[in-house]
Amino acid sequence: MYSKKVMDHFMKPRNVGEIKDADGVGEVGNLVCGDVMTFYVRVKNGIVTDVRFKTFGCGAAIAVSSIVSEMAKGKTVEEAMNITNESVVDELGGLPPLKLHCSNLGADALRKALENYLAKKKKKKK
Numbered sequence: 001m002y003s004k005k006v007m008d009h010f011m012k013p014r015n016v017g018e019i020k021d022a023d024g025v026g027e028v029g030n031l032v033c034g035d036v037m038t039f040y041v042r043v044k045n046g047i048v049t050d051v052r053f054k055t056f057g058c059g060a061a062i063a064v065s066s067i068v069s070e071m072a073k074g075k076t077v078e079e080a081m082n083i084t085n086e087s088v089v090d091e092l093g094g095l096p097p098l099k100l101h102c103s104n105l106g107a108d109a110l111r112k113a114l115e116n117y118l119a120k121k122k123k124k125k126k
Contacts, residue, residue, distance in 0.1 A: 002059070003093035005067075010059040015069035017052045024120065026112025028105050035061040037105050039069070039113040041080075048072050048080045051110070060099035064106035067091050072110055081114050083107050 002010075022040035029036040035057030042050035051069040055062050068088055072080040085103035089095050095103060 001096070002063075005091075005093045006060065006063045006095065009063035009066040009092070013062050013066040015050075015052050015066065015073075016054070018054060019050060019052045022052075022113075024113040024115070024117025026109050026114070026116055028109045028112060030101060030105060033057070033101065035102060035105055037061065037065055037109040039065075039109040041072070041110075041113045041117055043077060043114075043117055046076050048075050048077060048114075051113075053109070057102070057105075058099070060095055060102040061105065063092060064088055064095075064102045065109075068106040068110050077114055077118070081111055083110060 019040040019042055023043045024041045027038040037053060037055045040052045041048055051072045053065040053069055055065040068083065071083055071091060085107050088103040088106055089100065
């Protein structure tokens with residue numbers, strides 16, 4: 001059974017889409033279930049100012065992507081990198097055991113997008 005918050009984020013996902021010329025992009029997938037998540041981030045002065053996502057997957061995967069995008073906005077890059085699968089599940093009010101892997105995917109996709117941003121930033125400085 002899904003929580004009301006999971007259903008809300010599944011039925012009305014926030015921040016769907018992509019950011020043209022994103023500061024960072026990260027993609028993850030799960031071969032077993034077929035879920036694929038791509039996150040796009042915009043960062044200004046060390047703050048995550050925008051997060052967008054495209055997700056191909058189940059309702060839980062879409063809800064996770066939506067809540068992760070909301071959780072990251074307004075945080076410093078370091079704070080956003082520290083979003084964990086446990087904090088995602090807590091924010092959603094829980095997930096069924098068979099869907100917990102979706103929370104890993106959301107946190108991992110965001111982290112990859114932020115790592116991509118940091119790598120680009122480091123490359124620019126050289």
